[in-house]
Amino acid sequence: MIDDASDLEQLYKGVAQYYTGTLRRFGPTPLGVDWSCAPTQALRFRKLLIVCDFHEPFSLNDIGCGYGALLKYLADYHPDHVIDYLGVDLSQAMVSRARKLWPGQSHKFEQGPAASRTADYSIASGIFNVMLDQPVDMWERFVATTLSQLHESSRRGFAVNFVTAPRSGQDIRRGLYGTTPERWIDFCRSEFSRDVTLIDGYGMSEFTLLIRSPD
Numbered sequence: 518m519i520d521d522a523s524d525l526e527q528l529y530k531g532v533a534q535y536y537t538g539t540l541r542r543f544g545p546t547p548l549g550v551d552w553s554c555a556p557t558q559a560l561r562f563r564k565l566l567i568v569c570d571f572h573e574p575f576s577l578n579d580i581g582c583g584y585g586a587l588l589k590y591l592a593d594y595h596p597d598h599v600i601d602y603l604g605v606d607l608s609q610a611m612v613s614r615a616r617k618l619w620p621g622q623s624h625k626f627e628q629g630p631a632a633s634r635t636a637d638y639s640i641a642s643g644i645f646n647v648m649l650d651q652p653v654d655m656w657e658r659f660v661a662t663t664l665s666q667l668h669e670s671s672r673r674g675f676a677v678n679f680v681t682a683p684r685s686g687q688d689i690r691r692g693l694y695g696t697t698p699e700r701w702i703d704f705c706r707s708e709f710s711r712d713v714t715l716i717d718g719y720g721m722s723e724f725t726l727l728i729r730s731p732d
């Protein structure tokens with residue numbers, strides 16, 4: 518965990534600046550949130566949303582919501598489902614763009630590193646990937662802090678994704694954080710819940726973890 522608030526502030530500032538930059542360059546598009554294309558962005562949503570029970574209405578916090586692409590996915594694939602949605606992003610520019618793209622009462626956006634409310638579920642797509650020039654141990658303390666926030670603000674469960682660490686000898690893009698599933702499965706099992714599901718093998722060098730709260 519990160520105990521020093523100023524370390525965390527600096528880290529948040531760097532991440533927000535980075536994504537404000539991608540948005541300025543590429544606009545509200547997958548490239549604008551550093552994804553390569555819309556199909557893989559949607560595939561990530563599909564895997565993360567497995568944590569949610571679509572048989573009943575629920576509230577959802579989308580941490581690192583970017584310009585709100587998840588709302589388009591939900592409108593396309595779950596058009597009749599009632600979801601009380603809150604999008605949260607570190608970048609004020611992302612939040613402003615999301616509010617412009619998604620006006621209305623049924624969803625809200627706020628700027629910050631964590632949701633101001635507890636929801637049934639939370640998902641976070643892509644928030645652990647770009648560590649910039651942070652040392653790995655610092656980034657891992659940030660990941661642990663963020664996972665704890667997700668756990669505390671999710672009644673029923675939450676889901677996150679990570680870039681898979683390359684096999685030894687292979688390179689990873691500079692500034693990208695790659696890890697093994699075991700590293701964070703063990704952490705989530707010891708800190709939050711035994712009910713952790715790994716989803717991988719979906720054709721990307723990434724994996725998704727679903728963490729369901731104990732009954």
Ligand SMILES: C[S@@+](CC[C@H](N)C(=O)[O-])C[C@H]1O[C@@H](n2cnc3c(N)ncnc32)[C@H](O)[C@@H]1O
Pocket residue numbers: 532533536537550551552558580581582583584585586587605606607608611629630631641642643644645663
């Ligand atoms: C890779 S982009 C993905 C955006 C969106 N989830 C999507 O898939 O379209 C990551 C986003 O998360 C935001 N972000 C990163 N870390 C965050 C954190 N700890 N809290 C809130 N937002 C964060 C960034 O500003 C950026 O907009």
